[in-house]
Amino acid sequence: GPVILWLRQDLRLSDQAALVAAVKEGPVIPVYILDDAAPKQWTIGAAQRWWLHYSLKSLDEGLRQKSSRLILRRGDCAAELQRLAEETGSRRVHALSHYEPWWRNIERTVAQELDLQLHEGMLLLPPGCVRTSTGGLYQIYTPFARATMLHMPPPEPQPAPSRIDPPSEWPASDSLDDWDLRPTHPDWAAAFAKDWEPGEAGARRNVASFLDEVKDYDVARNLPSVEGTSRLSPYLHFGEVSPAYVWHRVSAAPGDATTFLKEVIWRDYAHTQIWALPAYGSQNARPDFNRIPWRDLREAKGDFVAWKKGRTGYPIVDAGMRQLWATGWMHNRVRMIAASFLIKHLLIDWRHGARWFWNTLVDANYANNSVNWQWVAGSGVDANLFSRIMAPLTQSPKFDAADYIRHWVPELAHLDDKVIHDPDSHDVRPPAYPSKLIGHREARERALAAYRQSRR
Numbered sequence: 001g002p003v004i005l006w007l008r009q010d011l012r013l014s015d016q017a018a019l020v021a022a023v024k025e026g027p028v029i030p031v032y033i034l035d036d037a038a039p040k041q042w043t044i045g046a047a048q049r050w051w052l053h054y055s056l057k058s059l060d061e062g063l064r065q066k067s068s069r070l071i072l073r074r075g076d077c078a079a080e081l082q083r084l085a086e087e088t089g090s091r092r093v094h095a096l097s098h099y100e101p102w103w104r105n106i107e108r109t110v111a112q113e114l115d116l117q118l119h120e121g122m123l124l125l126p127p128g129c130v131r132t133s134t135g136g137l138y139q140i141y142t143p144f145a146r147a148t149m150l151h152m153p154p155p156e157p158q159p160a161p162s163r164i165d166p167p168s169e170w171p172a173s174d175s176l177d178d179w180d181l182r183p184t185h186p187d188w189a190a191a192f193a194k195d196w197e198p199g200e201a202g203a204r205r206n207v208a209s210f211l212d213e214v215k216d217y218d219v220a221r222n223l224p225s226v227e228g229t230s231r232l233s234p235y236l237h238f239g240e241v242s243p244a245y246v247w248h249r250v251s252a253a254p255g256d257a258t259t260f261l262k263e264v265i266w267r268d269y270a271h272t273q274i275w276a277l278p279a280y281g282s283q284n285a286r287p288d289f290n291r292i293p294w295r296d297l298r299e300a301k302g303d304f305v306a307w308k309k310g311r312t313g314y315p316i317v318d319a320g321m322r323q324l325w326a327t328g329w330m331h332n333r334v335r336m337i338a339a340s341f342l343i344k345h346l347l348i349d350w351r352h353g354a355r356w357f358w359n360t361l362v363d364a365n366y367a368n369n370s371v372n373w374q375w376v377a378g379s380g381v382d383a384n385l386f387s388r389i390m391a392p393l394t395q396s397p398k399f400d401a402a403d404y405i406r407h408w409v410p411e412l413a414h415l416d417d418k419v420i421h422d423p424d425s426h427d428v429r430p431p432a433y434p435s436k437l438i439g440h441r442e443a444r445e446r447a448l449a450a451y452r453q454s455r456r
């Protein structure tokens with residue numbers, strides 16, 4: 001009889017261990033189940049729904065080229081898989097392992113009812129593989145990365161099967177368009193398609209076009225004004241490409257790829273942290289941070305809205321927040337600056353910022369988002385010091401962000417490099433652009449006072 005291939009954040013046909021295993025056993029029923037209840041507050045965010053629509057469409061097309069197709073269901077994953085098993089007479093389910101806490105719960109429930117076969121492939125190495133000499137997990141990224149490197153390269157990626165046998169009869173499927181994953185009125189994602197091509201083919205094109213840039217990555221990755229990074233994050237999140245495939249292609253490119261490969265290891269590191277501490281997205285990893293007197297969001301609402309809209313009066317922050325809104329992505333250096341600004345300059349709890357990112361990023365990922373926000377806040381297991389307050393007005397010229405600001409904050413496009421980073425202080429601020437919500441020195445003192453209070 002047929003076997004079920006349960007697809008989640010692994011929407012690809014190449015280097016897909018669950019698919020490879022399934023085709024060996026007989027006809028395959030590939031299914032994607034949209035479950036908006038189980039992840040609770042971590043249900044797929046708005047920008048990712050746009051992505052998911054096109055990714056599923058592309059996956060279905062890919063499957064059809066191999067005489068298969070994608071079955072769509074909506075509801076509780078375990079209940080839907082059970083129903084599918086009854087309809088098709090197949091109790092055997094192949095899937096890749098996922099480490100978000102809700103996926104782990106669902107996997108446990110499914111395994112109680114059905115013959116669930118889990119395979120690896122979302123990470124370079126499954127969490128818990130890399131351990132310290134005393135058998136513990138690494139808390140700090142650098143030694144984790146060093147230890148991971150010893151196990152690299154990952155296994156050669158496996159090609160997509162040339163044919164995927166269909167069952168004699170297809171079970172019922174929802175229609176993708178009925179899911180309404182794309183925004184309509186207003187269509188705030190209108191510009192996304194200029195930047196992104198969700199799906200496996202788009203992922204591979206992105207990898208291919210990055211190969212020429214690998215040699216410049218060390219320097220270029222820090223400069224928001226140039227396209228110096230791979231922009232693979234949404235593809236990796238949705239599993240449209242495997243990290244093993246990325247590893248092998250990029251290592252073979254001209255230049256030294258070590259810095260880039262270490263960034264890919266950051267993903268593994270972050271997933272290891274949420275595996276060890278599933279509440280990483282909602283709880284401070286360092287409990288002493290529970291005592292920080294964050295501003296009440298009712299009182300700080302105006303500041304929070306200004307941050308979300310890119311109207312803080314700090315051009316580098318505003319450029320980043322507007323890039324995020326327009327494209328569903330933000331440059332890593334600017335994510336750090338914008339997150340730090342919310343947490344320290346505005347003294348707003350990192351969880352509010354993480355939530356906004358969750359809804360607006362096409363690469364929103366429970367592990368990467370939570371671990372990076374807590375890293376910036378200082379509340380993570382591996383974190384910088386809260387008292388090291390990033391200065392956006394220094395960072396902006398240091399990383400040459402003038403062109404980036406010109407692009408995303410057109411009100412300032414006419415200003416020259418010397419003044420564009422801080423138009424307020426140079427008395428050249430056009431009326432259309434807001435003045436600073438708070439001065440750097442004042443913000444810094446307020447943040448440090450709050451931190452001292454939490455330590456008492």
Ligand code: FAD
Nearest residue numbers: 229230231232233263264266267332335364365368369372
């Ligand atoms: P590249 O520089 O080309 O890196 C290649 C890949 O390595 C990325 O695609 C990503 O998968 C991984 N990677 C790189 N940097 C990191 C990192 N710091 N942590 C974990 N993985 C990394 N990344 C997400 O994928 N999802 C998120 O929700 C997310 N939220 C973030 C929130 C904040 C506050 C910060 C500071 C960073 C966040 N990041 C997140 C990490 C990083 O900013 C993005 O992965 C990166 O900007 C994606 O662009 P790229 O693919 O061009 O990266």
